[in-house]
Amino acid sequence: MTEPKIAKPDPGELIRKLHERPQMPLAEWLQAPAHVHYKAFRMSDPPVQRPASRDEFRSLLAAFKISADAMAIHDTFGYGVKVEASGDRLILIWQAHTEYYSYQTWHIPSGHAGEVTFGPMTFPQYRSPITPLGAEVCRLDILLMIKPLPGSETLRPQLPGPVLYGSRILDEETALVTSFTPDEHGRERYWVSVGSGRSSKSHLQDIVDAIVRIETYYHLLLMQKPLFSAAIDQAYKFEQVHLKQREIISEHIGHADSLALQRWLNGLTQDWLKTTRLSSKLHFELSASVPYDKIVHRTLASLDERTLPLYRPMSEYVLSGITGVAEGNQQLLKRMDTLRSGFEGTISIIRARVDLMLQSQNLTLLISVDKTTKSQAILQYTVEGLSVIVIAYYLSGLMAYIFKGLHEMGWLRNADIAAALFVPLSLGLALGITIFGRKLLHKKFSGESTPAASEKPQA
Numbered sequence: 097m098t099e100p101k102i103a104k105p106d107p108g109e110l111i112r113k114l115h116e117r118p119q120m121p122l123a124e125w126l127q128a129p130a131h132v133h134y135k136a137f138r139m140s141d142p143p144v145q146r147p148a149s150r151d152e153f154r155s156l157l158a159a160f161k162i163s164a165d166a167m168a169i170h171d172t173f174g175y176g177v178k179v180e181a182s183g184d185r186l187i188l189i190w191q192a193h194t195e196y197y198s199y200q201t202w203h204i205p206s207g208h209a210g211e212v213t214f215g216p217m218t219f220p221q222y223r224s225p226i227t228p229l230g231a232e233v234c235r236l237d238i239l240l241m242i243k244p245l246p247g248s249e250t251l252r253p254q255l256p257g258p259v260l261y262g263s264r265i266l267d268e269e270t271a272l273v274t275s276f277t278p279d280e281h282g283r284e285r286y287w288v289s290v291g292s293g294r295s296s297k298s299h300l301q302d303i304v305d306a307i308v309r310i311e312t313y314y315h316l317l318l319m320q321k322p323l324f325s326a327a328i329d330q331a332y333k334f335e336q337v338h339l340k341q342r343e344i345i346s347e348h349i350g351h352a353d354s355l356a357l358q359r360w361l362n363g364l365t366q367d368w369l370k371t372t373r374l375s376s377k378l379h380f381e382l383s384a385s386v387p388y389d390k391i392v393h394r395t396l397a398s399l400d401e402r403t404l405p406l407y408r409p410m411s412e413y414v415l416s417g418i419t420g421v422a423e424g425n426q427q428l429l430k431r432m433d434t435l436r437s438g439f440e441g442t443i444s445i446i447r448a449r450v451d452l453m454l455q456s457q458n459l460t461l462l463i464s465v466d467k468t469t470k471s472q473a474i475l476q477y478t479v480e481g482l483s484v485i486v487i488a489y490y491l492s493g494l495m496a497y498i499f500k501g502l503h504e505m506g507w508l509r510n511a512d513i514a515a516a517l518f519v520p521l522s523l524g525l526a527l528g529i530t531i532f533g534r535k536l537l538h539k540k541f542s543g544e545s546t547p548a549a550s551e552k553p554q555a
Contacts, residue, residue, distance in 0.1 A: 122175060125187060126300045127204055128240040128290050131212040133283070134304075136198040136233040136312045138319065145229045149197040150174065152227065153190035159223070160186070182206055186219045195384065196233055196312065200304065212239055214254055214285050234315045236308060237283035240300060245271045245289040248406050255285050262407030265399040267291075270303065273404075276413050284311065309395050310414060313388045317418050320382055320425065327378055327428060334371055334435055341367075342442055349449055357453075361446050368439040375432040382425040389422035480530055487526035492519050 139145040150169065157167050157176040167176035172192040179185050183206030191198050203219045205212060212218075214237050248260060257277025264271045269291025278284055286307055290300060345360055352360075396411050403409060496515040502508035 122187065122189070122301060125177060125185070125204075126202065126298075128242050128300060129205070129212050130240040130300070131203040131205075131217065132236070132238040132240065132304055133201040133217060134198065134234075134236040134238065134308050134311075136196050136308070136315075137228045137230040138196045138233050138316065139230040142195060146172070146192045146197065149190070149192055149229055152229065153188075153199075156188060156190075160188070162188075180220050182220070184219055186217075186222070196230070196316070198308065198312065200308070212241075214239060214279070215281070231319070233319070234311050235278070235281070235283040236286060236311055237279065237281070238286040238288060238304060238307060240303070241287065241289050242291070243289065245273065245287070245404075251287055255287065259413075260407055261410045261413050262404040263399075263410045264402040264404055265306075266299070266303070270299075271404055272303075272307070272410065273407060274410065306395050306399055310392055313391045313395075314414055314418060317385055317388050317392070317421050320385060321421070323378070323381055324421075324425060324428060327374065327432075330374060331428065331431055331435060334367065334374075337367060338435065338438055338442070342438075345442065345446070349446070352449075354450070354453065357446055357450055361443065361450070364439055364443050364446070368436065368443060371432065371436045371439055375429070375436055378429055378432055382429060385422040385425040389418060392418060480534075484523065484526040484530055487529060488519070488522040491522035491525060495522070 137149075139149075150171075153174050154169065157169075160176070160178050162176040162178050166178065168174060169190075174190045176188045177185065178188075185202075185204040187200075187202035187204070189200040189202070191200075201217065201224075203212070203217050203222075205218070216222075217224075245262075251260065251273055255273065255275040255277070256279050257275030260273055260275055262271060262273035270289065272286055272288040274284065274286045276284055288303060288307075290303065341360070341364065348356065392414065396414065401409060401411055492515065495518045496511070499508055499511040499514040499518075502514075503511035508514055
């Protein structure tokens with residue numbers, strides 16, 4: 097059976113893709129003021145749903161009737177731009193990551209369109225024909241404003257939630273305020289003042305990318321908490337069961353019979369399989385928490401956050417929610433590995449006990465066989481000795497008849513004396529016949545059991 101050939105990627109094409117930056121043209125189209133919606137969905141089957149999300153994005157571009165020269169779709173990134181006669185611009189951005197995919201929708205109004213506000217998009221005939229392919233991670237509603245940041249009394253009615261968080265980021269002109277509380281549409285609102293000198297540079301894209309990166313990975317970490325809590329309870333139950341099993345086994349393993357050992361082995365094997373299954377699931381779900389946590393911390397550090405009067409720092413809320421989450425996940429994974437190793441160790445002890453019992457039984461059987469073999473050898477020697485006597489008896493009897501005949505013919509003076517003298521000779525002959533027969537049989541059977549060394553395997 098021939099193995100399928102794996103196509104090797106062209107090195108030049110691979111290098112080109114590594115250096116490709118398909119999102120770079122967007123920086124020239126983005127400007128403030130702007131209204132941005134963001135959605136992220138966690139894929140349950142990334143190899144299947146990632147290309148499906150790309151097809152979904154194509155259908156979204158087709159629904160807006162975006163021309164081919166105003167769009168670009170790559171393996172994990174795509175965008176489309178639509179400009180209305182009024183001058184309003186709609187930019188749709190799709191991006192697929194390892195575990196999730198996301199949409200950014202930018203509405204950049206014309207100069208006479210008025211001020212942008214939170215809530216639904218005001219782009220003419222806007223609609224969002226998106227069918228999520230996974231669990232929703234987060235939704236964001238971001239306003240990018242040129243004018244200075246208004247006072248808290250102005251922002252308070254627009255940002256739901258009890259506490260407002262704000263910081264200066266990147267430079268002295270850029271500031272953001274949020275409440276981290278979803279509105280009636282399920283979106284978290286961000287008011288970002290970018291300053292008059294930042295309206296048409298990549299600075300806008302850097303701000304939005306940093307916000308969505310922090311929010312997405314923050315929520316991905318929090319989405320693991322229900323699984324983490326349930327796994328903690330399950331691990332505790334397994335640990336208690338294993339502790340009781342080890343106590344019982346330690347007390348009774350010295351005098352346990354084969355039935356008890358088999359029962360323990362079956363129960364521990366079932367528990368080990370359950371633990372292994374849970375550990376594998378946790379490794380699949382929680383192993384990414386460390387890089388997610390690092391992404392959040394590094395993105396916050398890249399913002400160069402500074403305090404904003406009257407507001408609590410944005411990082412205070414984010415870090416208070418994820419501090420210890422990644423470390424706790426890793427400790428749980430180590431705990432599950434330790435528990436699984438404990439089951440394996442106990443199973444190994446029981447199997448070693450079973451092996452010792454089998455070896456003891458085999459040794460007893462060997463001793464019994466050895467005794468039987470010795471008894472058979474003694475019996476064989478006894479039979480051979482009796483055989484010598486019987487053969488000698490028959491030889492002496494036959495020769496006695498011959499000696500009597502010779503005596504009647506006058507050739508032998510005394511037949512009884514001749515018969516008596518022949519008895520030792522008959523014993524020697526009988527013994528010789530027995531020894532010769534034994535050697536002949538041994539040579540014959542040993543020759544049949546030993547394969548011929550000169551035989552060669554045929555091709």
